[in-house]
Amino acid sequence: MVTADVSVLRTHRGRDIRAPRKKRSLRLKVALYSAPLRVVLINLSWKLRMLLRMKLSAAQIAAYDSDGFLVLEDFVDGTSCDRLRARAAALVRDFDPEGLVSIFSTHEQTRTSDEYFLGSGDQIRFFFEENAFHPDGTLRQSKEQSINKIGHALHDLDLVFDKFSRTPEIEQLVSDLGIDDPLLLQSMYIFKQPRIGGEVTCHHDATFLYTEPLRLVGLWFALEDATIENGCLWAISGGHKLGLKSRFVRAEGGGTRLEVFDDAPWPDEKLQPLEVKKGTVIVLDALLPHLSRENRSSRSRQAYTLHVIDASAHYPANNWLQRLADMPLSGF
Numbered sequence: 001m002v003t004a005d006v007s008v009l010r011t012h013r014g015r016d017i018r019a020p021r022k023k024r025s026l027r028l029k030v031a032l033y034s035a036p037l038r039v040v041l042i043n044l045s046w047k048l049r050m051l052l053r054m055k056l057s058a059a060q061i062a063a064y065d066s067d068g069f070l071v072l073e074d075f076v077d078g079t080s081c082d083r084l085r086a087r088a089a090a091l092v093r094d095f096d097p098e099g100l101v102s103i104f105s106t107h108e109q110t111r112t113s114d115e116y117f118l119g120s121g122d123q124i125r126f127f128f129e130e131n132a133f134h135p136d137g138t139l140r141q142s143k144e145q146s147i148n149k150i151g152h153a154l155h156d157l158d159l160v161f162d163k164f165s166r167t168p169e170i171e172q173l174v175s176d177l178g179i180d181d182p183l184l185l186q187s188m189y190i191f192k193q194p195r196i197g198g199e200v201t202c203h204h205d206a207t208f209l210y211t212e213p214l215r216l217v218g219l220w221f222a223l224e225d226a227t228i229e230n231g232c233l234w235a236i237s238g239g240h241k242l243g244l245k246s247r248f249v250r251a252e253g254g255g256t257r258l259e260v261f262d263d264a265p266w267p268d269e270k271l272q273p274l275e276v277k278k279g280t281v282i283v284l285d286a287l288l289p290h291l292s293r294e295n296r297s298s299r300s301r302q303a304y305t306l307h308v309i310d311a312s313a314h315y316p317a318n319n320w321l322q323r324l325a326d327m328p329l330s331g332f
């Protein structure tokens, strides 16, 4: 024990041997300081380890706070992107569209508020491009070329998507951005089909996925190069400081409604294109205004999005996206 070390030490012969005065005081100092020193050193090394493990630098976190988004190139390797694309293609191949006429479009929110859409929070469901159908309801082109997106619980129901979504890198990334107790809320596979890939109008994610307080991070993974021609994301840098404009909620009598808090138009002139390479992740603040334009090119622009919330925040019961009690949200 520390006290025995610095006081009287006895030999096996029972003779007192005291450390020379100078040496004893040094030992005393070490004893006095060793416990707190140890705590400080342990803390320092823990902080250092945390810092080293951090995905983001202080400058990147500052840029995210000021711009509302962050572009991280080469976040995912090409093979993982290809694996996800192959899995999405297989899901579409196995999907039978017979009788399904739910067409997702942010222009027509009443149409999207059908049961199929509202029940998709804990399912894997398929949503068609608005321009996919002839007036008689038949598909203009192949099923594979007509799907707008798949949502919204791919990360929980499909092993390949689960593996892509639950990596130490993503966990560390959202932790660096202050999500301490993460829950993977929503996943979407977005095809942005060649020639008919529809526009996603300007919005911020908090309109659709709201928490109190706002604790939501959106991750947009480019699975192919995204350019202006094939419909890359556009964002208003700093626009997350404009505040919450609206909420897309479940209406009391069924369906959905848009609760508007601020109907001022978005400052479109400030939109900037985010052209990125395959493997890049774009991190989006919950309030960042962003959009994507139509894809009139001959190339698709496939992307995967994942939205993570903090378990400490309240998730309102009137958010459009809900899950049944038998499939609660989980973390990494």
Ligand SMILES: O=C(O)CCC(=O)C(=O)O
Pocket (backbone or CB within 6 Å): 188, 190, 192, 200, 205, 290, 291, 292, 303, 305
């Ligand atoms: O990928 C896109 O085209 C738009 C996606 C988007 O805006 C979103 O997921 O919030």
